[in-house]
Amino acid sequence: MTKTLKRPEVLSPAGTLEKLKVAVQYGADAVFIGGQAYGLRSRAGNFTFEQMEEGVQFAAKYGAKVYVAANMVMHEGNEAGAGEWFRKLRDIGITAVIVSDPALIMIAATEAPGLEIHLSTQASATNYETLEFWKELGLTRVVLAREVSMEELAEIRKRTDVEIEAFVHGAMCISYSGRCTLSNHMSMRDANRGGCSQSCRWKYDLYDMPFGQERKSLKGEIPEEFSMSAVDMSMIDHIPDMIENGVDSLKIEGRMKSIHYVSTVTNCYKAAVDAYLESPEKFEAIKQDLVDEMWKVAQRELATGFYYGTPTENEQLFGARRKIPEYKFVAEVVAYDDATQTATIRQRNVINEGDQVEFYGPGFRHFETYIEDLHDAKGNKIDRAPNPMELLTIKVPQPVQAGDMVRALKEGLINLYKEDGTSVTVRA
Structure with missing residues (x-):
């Protein structure tokens, strides 16, 4: 059965x-x-x-x-x-x-x-x-x-x-939820009453203190500052x-x-x-x-x-974040005109003519295209829109819906991984 x-x-x-x-x-x-x-x-x-x-x-x-x-x-x-x-x-x-x-x-x-x-x-x-x-x-x-x-x-x-x-x-949480008082002690903010300062995610210096000896700072001997962050x-x-x-x-x-x-x-x-x-x-x-x-x-x-x-230690962030998203959120769709294939978008981040972008919407719909024919709210042709929350229009090759989102590829960013497991983000 x-x-x-x-x-x-x-x-x-x-x-x-x-x-x-x-x-x-x-x-x-x-x-x-x-x-x-x-x-x-x-x-x-x-x-x-x-x-x-x-x-x-x-x-x-x-x-x-x-x-x-x-x-x-x-x-x-x-x-x-x-x-x-x-x-x-x-x-x-x-x-x-x-x-x-x-x-x-x-x-x-x-x-x-x-x-x-x-x-x-x-x-x-x-x-x-x-x-x-x-x-x-x-x-x-x-x-x-x-x-x-x-x-x-x-x-x-x-x-x-x-x-x-x-x-x-x-x-x-690095502690049992509802059982942590790190924030209370370290920032006088009660984690269990809405004030958690996420002290576990702060960066800390490490010291080595063998029994009977003075403590010794490990700064410079380890790749990055210590964090208890999960x-x-x-x-x-x-x-x-x-x-x-x-x-x-x-x-x-x-x-x-x-x-x-x-x-x-x-x-x-x-x-x-x-x-x-x-x-x-x-x-x-x-x-x-x-x-x-x-x-x-x-x-x-x-x-x-x-x-x-x-x-295990692999599920802890002891240093810098090792993976960075390749996309940034740049706009949301406000309206779409089928006759002219033009979308009105509300900007959330810097947008440039020619940016490679991905539209996505409910139902796991998504497709990639490029920013083309970028205009400001007054109808002026522009190459760059630096100010968030402005209304812009662009040409879109297939229909989109109000509420769809637009993300742009962060061109040229790659992660270089070191032997110790840390990484640095650089431009290719």
Whole structure:
């Protein structure tokens, strides 16, 4: 008998209303956002109630849901007004809140019935008994800790029917999520209340201090300064494992990332899910294309986190980034005129006549061409457009749609790798 596979939702980050709309247009089944209270991304351009309402209405047109992260650790007095806040979210049409603190969980459950409660990864859920515990308290979904292995995930799925949300892409903490106080000590900013300064990603001098001897600086003896920074997670070529093991939601991290990142990564994971559910052969046929597509956006190097074993030194960034994207995001399409084959674009980076560019859009559509017949908003022919957010027109050889993105090849940049594993980016 053929096994029926459940379609997992693709859950994308949305730090602003613009990013929410982009994520939904590029295939997100749900997005997670932050409000102006109780969240962990104080710098993510968090949503007002009015923006939430507009976002919910926009998402509904595409059949998508909106979740709100309220996953900060509560100190005495922080809970004031939470009940009214949760009721407002429910009445706006928010589907669920993502919470880690038991106080907020209790308040949401009692003050806003009908609002789903999802357990945040900040609560470090790593076994099925934990999921069952939260289920008894009324939670409908648990976001697993990033430290869970694929073997553990499979066992958890067998033993509980609680919805499982698992990270598939984005930044990795060097510590257990929700357990780190580096930022508190080193910058007086509380990582568990929205103020993480990412102290683990700073550069540090190393010292050698043999027992009974004075410490000795290693500066000059090692190629680069030390960092505790982890590489990013990417499970794009392991989506079959996530689907086969019954994950309900594939979570992409990055509420502070650009619309270029959100559109590209969402597009890839949606295409991966669609392809595998059509047939394993279809997924295998496009897998390398998906991996290559990921490298067109700015991010750290990529690995699979803890899914297939404890990360080694190869999954840490001890020095400079070793791989740099070959493309830069330059524009988004505003309109297209079929009669004249002219696209109106909103510029996001420097554009030159003759630049090699790639257009891409929802549904994993993309093609390459060159910037041709570049004009400014007044209709003047120009060779270079240096100012962001200007409206420009260009000739495009095939139809594009409003919302499609344009990225340009960074010509002449190559990475030279050294024997010690470090690299330097130079012009060819």
